[in-house]
Amino acid sequence: MSTTHTGRLAALGLELPDVPAPVAAYVPAVRSGDLVHTSGQLPFTGGELPLTGKVGQGDGLVDPETARQLTGTAALNALAAAAGAAGGLDAIEAVVKVVVFVASDPAFTGQPAVANGASELLGQVLGDAGRHARSAVGVAVLPLDSPVEVEITVRVRS
Secondary structure (H helix, E strand, C coil): CCCCHHHHHHHCCCCCCCCCCCCCCCCCEEEECCEEEECCECCCECCECCCCCCECCCCCCECHHHHHHHHHHHHHHHHHHHHHHHCCHHHEEEEEEEEEEEEECCCCCCHHHHHHHHHHHHHHHHHHHHCCEEEEEEECCCHHHCCEEEEEEEEECC
């Protein structure tokens, strides 16, 4: 397997998507010194949210495994935003912090397992540089009724 981030991404059969357009008054990512902070990224695919609603078990809820997959998509969108501010994917030296928000049914407590989708994707694409600190937070609702949202902070080459 390739040792570059771009090579690993291609070997996984993935491409960085176009950075989703902000849904309000903010920018997708900001570079400050050797850090890039992304805004929260939703799991847009082709400009659309594939699912909406709360995560949990039961009728009318997004099941946790599907939500885990959606966090991977949101993390890929966050990588695209970070790479745009960093000067490319291969300019990312390390993921410092990941925050995953999960729109949760009140009875749902599996936010860490849902957040694993983001962590796993970052590890697959970035190798050891994808290891990070993380928070998984259950919330009542997210923008556009998205089930998940992911933000990342990465360290980049100066």
